Amino acid sequence: MEKSMYILVFFMFFSYTLVTKESKKIFHQEASMNLDIHICPTNLLTQKQLQEIADLTTFCHRHDGIELSYPVEEEHLTHFLGYLADGRLAACLTLISYEETLAECCAFTHPEFRRQGFFSRLLDEAVSQYPDVDLLFAVSEDCADAIKTLAALGAEKDSDEHMMACDLNSWHMAQQAGISDGTIASHPFSLTQTSETEYTLFRSGILCGTTSAEPISQTTVCLHHVEVLPEFRNQGCGTAFLQLLLPDLAQKGFKKVILQVAGDNAPAIALYKKTGFSVTKTLSYYFY
Numbered sequence: 001m002e003k004s005m006y007i008l009v010f011f012m013f014f015s016y017t018l019v020t021k022e023s024k025k026i027f028h029q030e031a032s033m034n035l036d037i038h039i040c041p042t043n044l045l046t047q048k049q050l051q052e053i054a055d056l057t058t059f060c061h062r063h064d065g066i067e068l069s070y071p072v073e074e075e076h077l078t079h080f081l082g083y084l085a086d087g088r089l090a091a092c093l094t095l096i097s098y099e100e101t102l103a104e105c106c107a108f109t110h111p112e113f114r115r116q117g118f119f120s121r122l123l124d125e126a127v128s129q130y131p132d133v134d135l136l137f138a139v140s141e142d143c144a145d146a147i148k149t150l151a152a153l154g155a156e157k158d159s160d161e162h163m164m165a166c167d168l169n170s171w172h173m174a175q176q177a178g179i180s181d182g183t184i185a186s187h188p189f190s191l192t193q194t195s196e197t198e199y200t201l202f203r204s205g206i207l208c209g210t211t212s213a214e215p216i217s218q219t220t221v222c223l224h225h226v227e228v229l230p231e232f233r234n235q236g237c238g239t240a241f242l243q244l245l246l247p248d249l250a251q252k253g254f255k256k257v258i259l260q261v262a263g264d265n266a267p268a269i270a271l272y273k274k275t276g277f278s279v280t281k282t283l284s285y286y287f288y
Helices: 023-033 047-064 117-128 144-151 166-182 237-251 266-274
Strands: 003-009 036-042 079-085 087-100 103-110 134-139 156-167 189-193 199-204 207-213 220-228 256-262 278-287
Touching: 036 117, 047 079, 047 087, 047 103, 079 117, 087 117, 103 117, 134 144, 156 166, 166 237, 189 237, 199 237, 207 237, 220 237, 237 266, 256 266
Parallel strands: 003 103, 003 134, 220 256
Antiparallel strands: 036 079, 079 087, 087 103, 134 278, 156 256, 156 278, 189 199, 199 207, 207 220
């Protein structure tokens, strides 16, 4: 049997009703029978379609108070656009393939047309390209309806992921706390920017940490892969790294730093909180 492909579905706009896993196929068929929707699959979005998607996602952002984005600039994406009979875009869904066994699915449904089977139709169309699929859903912790639906489907919780953010206007408070415990004062740490987004930390001239800081807007930067080399862990290097990096990013004009961290990574969470970060959202991942 071929390896199953995992599809990561942003569940904020998930439109399933409570059904059992055994009735999933029947549910999709029944939902599709009376649904007047035209599905347009495409690998290349026109300017008109780009504007339609922008209008739809902007409306959803304002209605739901969320910031999830719909990718349109990445290459090799497959889009499924669901249109009403009058030509309005009611829902959109895209698959982002990262590797042979991993794809991400991002979907938006207009609030007026949710729980009417639009997501189901688009997902059916997308999944038809992958005959054997396991689904991995990302669910916001405050989305009770989505969690109940997953429970009814028999989905199993796998892990939690925290979204954290730091206001750079107040980074100096965390820095002062670090200096008071001697983290930086006791060692000659230095920060080096090795490329547009890559940073390294040195202690006494020896490399001890690396990270990537990728701008996602003019005022916000996202940290990826904050890593301290094994032989330097539990020695204050992580704290020093952030205490040097945050003011450097502030000097470049950024106002906010964001990152993601696994919910079971207690040491990392403690480090980020110590240096000025706070949890802004928690996503739970479910296998189905």
